[in-house]
Amino acid sequence: MVSDVTSTSTSICFVPAPGQTVVTSTKSFAVFAIASRPDQQIQVAVSDGSSSCFTLVQIPTIGDGYYTYTASVDVQHRPLSLKYSYDFDGDEIALDGHATVLPRAAEGAEKEFTTVIELEQQDDLVSVKIPWINPDDWQGWVWIRPRATWIEPRWMHLRDLPDLFSAHMLLLQPVNPAIDPSASFCIFPCSSSHAIVHVSGARDGEEPGVYARVRRINAGQAAAKVYVVGKITANEDVYASVDAAVGLAKTHLGMAAVPFVDPPAQDRGTLSPFNQLGFCTWSSIGENVRPTRAKLEKLVQSLKSAQIPVSSFIIDDGWQDIRSGMNGIAATRGLWSFDVWDGMDASFKETVSIIKEGLPTVENVGVWMTLHGYWNSIASQSPLVAKYKMRPFKLNAEFLPGIASDGFDDIQTLWLPDERDRVWWLPPKELTYQFWKDYFSVCADAGVTFAKGAEEAAALWDGMNKAADEVFGQGRVIHCMAHYERTVNGDIGMGVATNGMKVVFRNTDDFGLPRPNVHRDHIHYNLMNCIITSRMCLIPDADMFMSGAQWAEYHAVLRAFFPGPVLLSDRAEEHDLSVIRKLISTTTTGQFEIVKSQNPAEPVRSRVWEPSLDSGIGPSIKASSYFPGAKSSALIMWSSRDGAVQPSTDVILSSDVVDVLGLHILPDTKYALWFAEMEQVVRFDGGIGSGSVVPLAAVNLAPGTHEIITVAPFHNLGGTEFACLGLVDKYAGLAAVAGIETLETGLRTSVLFAGKLGFIVRPGSVGAGAVKVYVNSGPVAFSMTDLDQSGVLIKVDLTTENAPTSEKAVCWTVDVVVA
Numbered sequence: 001m002v003s004d005v006t007s008t009s010t011s012i013c014f015v016p017a018p019g020q021t022v023v024t025s026t027k028s029f030a031v032f033a034i035a036s037r038p039d040q041q042i043q044v045a046v047s048d049g050s051s052s053c054f055t056l057v058q059i060p061t062i063g064d065g066y067y068t069y070t071a072s073v074d075v076q077h078r079p080l081s082l083k084y085s086y087d088f089d090g091d092e093i094a095l096d097g098h099a100t101v102l103p104r105a106a107e108g109a110e111k112e113f114t115t116v117i118e119l120e121q122q123d124d125l126v127s128v129k130i131p132w133i134n135p136d137d138w139q140g141w142v143w144i145r146p147r148a149t150w151i152e153p154r155w156m157h158l159r160d161l162p163d164l165f166s167a168h169m170l171l172l173q174p175v176n177p178a179i180d181p182s183a184s185f186c187i188f189p190c191s192s193s194h195a196i197v198h199v200s201g202a203r204d205g206e207e208p209g210v211y212a213r214v215r216r217i218n219a220g221q222a223a224a225k226v227y228v229v230g231k232i233t234a235n236e237d238v239y240a241s242v243d244a245a246v247g248l249a250k251t252h253l254g255m256a257a258v259p260f261v262d263p264p265a266q267d268r269g270t271l272s273p274f275n276q277l278g279f280c281t282w283s284s285i286g287e288n289v290r291p292t293r294a295k296l297e298k299l300v301q302s303l304k305s306a307q308i309p310v311s312s313f314i315i316d317d318g319w320q321d322i323r324s325g326m327n328g329i330a331a332t333r334g335l336w337s338f339d340v341w342d343g344m345d346a347s348f349k350e351t352v353s354i355i356k357e358g359l360p361t362v363e364n365v366g367v368w369m370t371l372h373g374y375w376n377s378i379a380s381q382s383p384l385v386a387k388y389k390m391r392p393f394k395l396n397a398e399f400l401p402g403i404a405s406d407g408f409d410d411i412q413t414l415w416l417p418d419e420r421d422r423v424w425w426l427p428p429k430e431l432t433y434q435f436w437k438d439y440f441s442v443c444a445d446a447g448v449t450f451a452k453g454a455e456e457a458a459a460l461w462d463g464m465n466k467a468a469d470e471v472f473g474q475g476r477v478i479h480c481m482a483h484y485e486r487t488v489n490g491d492i493g494m495g496v497a498t499n500g501m502k503v504v505f506r507n508t509d510d511f512g513l514p515r516p517n518v519h520r521d522h523i524h525y526n527l528m529n530c531i532i533t534s535r536m537c538l539i540p541d542a543d544m545f546m547s548g549a550q551w552a553e554y555h556a557v558l559r560a561f562f563p564g565p566v567l568l569s570d571r572a573e574e575h576d577l578s579v580i581r582k583l584i585s586t587t588t589t590g591q592f593e594i595v596k597s598q599n600p601a602e603p604v605r606s607r608v609w610e611p612s613l614d615s616g617i618g619p620s621i622k623a624s625s626y627f628p629g630a631k632s633s634a635l636i637m638w639s640s641r642d643g644a645v646q647p648s649t650d651v652i653l654s655s656d657v658v659d660v661l662g663l664h665i666l667p668d669t670k671y672a673l674w675f676a677e678m679e680q681v682v683r684f685d686g687g688i689g690s691g692s693v694v695p696l697a698a699v700n701l702a703p704g705t706h707e708i709i710t711v712a713p714f715h716n717l718g719g720t721e722f723a724c725l726g727l728v729d730k731y732a733g734l735a736a737v738a739g740i741e742t743l744e745t746g747l748r749t750s751v752l753f754a755g756k757l758g759f760i761v762r763p764g765s766v767g768a769g770a771v772k773v774y775v776n777s778g779p780v781a782f783s784m785t786d787l788d789q790s791g792v793l794i795k796v797d798l799t800t801e802n803a804p805t806s807e808k809a810v811c812w813t814v815d816v817v818v819a
Helices: 239-252 281-285 293-305 348-358 383-387 429-445 461-471 485-489 518-533 552-560 577-581 654-664
Strands: 012-015 021-024 028-035 042-046 051-053 067-074 080-088 091-094 099-103 111-119 125-129 138-147 150-157 167-174 184-190 195-201 210-216 224-233 278-280 312-315 320-324 333-340 364-370 391-394 423-426 450-454 477-479 503-506 538-541 584-586 592-594 621-627 632-638 648-653 671-675 680-684 695-701 706-713 715-717 720-727 737-742 746-751 755-762 771-775 783-786 792-798 812-818
Touching: 028 042, 028 080, 028 648, 028 695, 042 067, 051 067, 067 695, 111 125, 111 210, 111 239, 138 184, 138 518, 150 518, 167 239, 167 485, 167 518, 184 195, 184 239, 184 485, 195 224, 195 485, 210 224, 224 239, 239 518, 278 281, 281 293, 281 312, 293 348, 312 348, 333 348, 333 383, 333 429, 348 364, 348 429, 429 461, 461 477, 518 538, 518 552, 518 621, 552 577, 552 632, 552 706, 621 654, 632 648, 632 654, 632 695, 648 654, 654 671, 654 695, 654 706, 671 695, 671 720, 671 755, 680 695, 695 706, 706 720, 715 737, 715 746, 720 737, 720 746, 746 755, 755 812, 771 792, 792 812
Parallel strands: 021 099, 278 312, 312 364, 364 450, 450 477, 477 503, 503 538
Antiparallel strands: 012 028, 028 067, 042 051, 042 080, 080 091, 080 099, 111 224, 125 210, 138 150, 138 167, 167 184, 167 195, 184 224, 195 210, 320 333, 391 423, 584 592, 621 632, 632 706, 648 695, 671 680, 671 706, 715 720, 720 755, 737 746, 746 812, 755 792, 771 812, 783 792
16 A cells, blocks of 8 residues: 655665555565675564564576575564654664554455436536545545546545546545555446436535535436445455445446447448557647548558558547637637538549558558547538537536636636637537538448547447448547546446447547656556456557657557557657567468457555655566456566656566466466566466465566566476467467367367467476477477576567468467477
């Protein structure tokens, strides 16, 4: 757990850190220090009067420059405060603050809460204090909406819950000593199709507390109902409270028994645009630069020359026929027609042809648009106004008073200086579907097969989604800039609006914005938001990235562990094929696809309270994703210290292995931990007692770098142990493994993609002559690398040449046996 964590120095850090609170179920608790010297003198003073000196730990170290120390303190069923100090040039340096160790209760109390709020017909806005939340008792992560279209996590004491920003989920830990210290508390406001709800702190004139803010979606409706639910759990899995709270919300909306399903992989005769390598023009051409024939042709030629197998291509903002100055002031821009803009120097159909003819690998072309036509809606003098009986709709931010504005930015109508200009021209509800059906039909006639919709916090969503499904096929819209109550907390997120069909959903703001710590925060926000979105009827999309600029691999790794689309946005002639090749591969039929996880990565559960964003050296961002075909997990780490000045330093513990495998951990099984970037293996022997923690490896990551740890089970066959690592030349290589079965003296692996299939074989004395590898029953050559006492690394090349010959076969079958 984390409270006000005290920043550590550039040369030493501690686990748990000063200001951090942890809960343990063991009588003896191990604390760790990471220092830049191998002879560092470090002490810990305990509140019971005892003290202990740290000793150097001999564990494998991944990355250079730091050393790991440990000490042990006796808990004995009482809370302890730990005060750290260390020697520096003969002086004793005592760190500010203290860490707290709390014994876990034998049986934690679980509690469940629901507040039902009904809007009477005459009510459009109501505020209700939630009686079962005491702000003095809790602190933790709060997902707030600091901008109109995005929700992001913030750490805070609940007393500091903003009064004007909306909060959409809270994951909390107790600060009141009377509450079980192992408790986690999830609070989830649940909107319906008739009204939306979020929570906030008390406003002027209200007594202290947490308040539900409820707004009717459409005026004049009958009584509407929303819910605020909460769940307190007390076990080692902090996400149990999230699962339970979201489960309560689903029950209230009648979705508890409705399965969430992915859109079809093929519809309207074309493959889904989201399973193959995609491209988006937004950053590649230049943000706020309008596309033209010349710019598109240059970009297409660059991609073709680099032989990048782009299969789906998005023409982003700027392609549309818009007019300025008709909706308020000269800078406002509204949609004029369904055609391309007159500066494109090509017709709509020709524009699509430039892409498809220039890049023969492209099967799907998509276009960007906003839910209300364009940034400032439909141009008030457009012929579309009469055709679709457009009406002016007054905008206001009464329900979102905390969202600040620096003035009108040519996009957000709501921030026009004169309130009388804050108007959108939109079709009435009964013509919304027809408007979008006609618009999408024009796009389809030009060759467009999917769309990316932005700024979707509006009631036009239902008509647009229905029309898109009918014209393009199911699930072919990327729902972007759409963070609000319906999507994150309501009928869209819960699957009511789509009958359980998942929709692709942009998980965070853009990846390369001019903000401090933008790359690190982009990773952090995506992973934290997945705690919500992975439990919704949504397919999280981590946004585009550049393969040749702006921390390319740092971002590419994240995309490999998300189920949403993978979109490049490279500038012409700025491609890094080494990054791209780690994301894609070919199937047995030669079709290029993304090698990615279908289970979105989310923060490692026991590390969710960890101070990974502080200054000085200290822990990295950590997330995990499970791969059922391989019965294995990936633990992904990103260096994340403030300002990218100092490296991240970590000790990987046995508890981390238990966490990343979760309920899928195999009993009485040893595991290989394969560090992909450093190409080292560490063995976890399992059998650790409940609550015991053993250090397995130290990991030091330079700023801007990452590590991927494959956690794969050893299969003991005739005294030889085999662990399958998946494709070791891909970021998410475990995704290639469709299944593993044991043979009498070896392992059979079914593999979906071409690449270098890796195995760890133990004992290390196994010679090359004793190992045989067969692909589709035929013997093949392979490489073997000695890993000292850890075993040998075997790599098998799977190619189109040794792919199965049967058209029905979708996997390579690889047998690794020991004679």
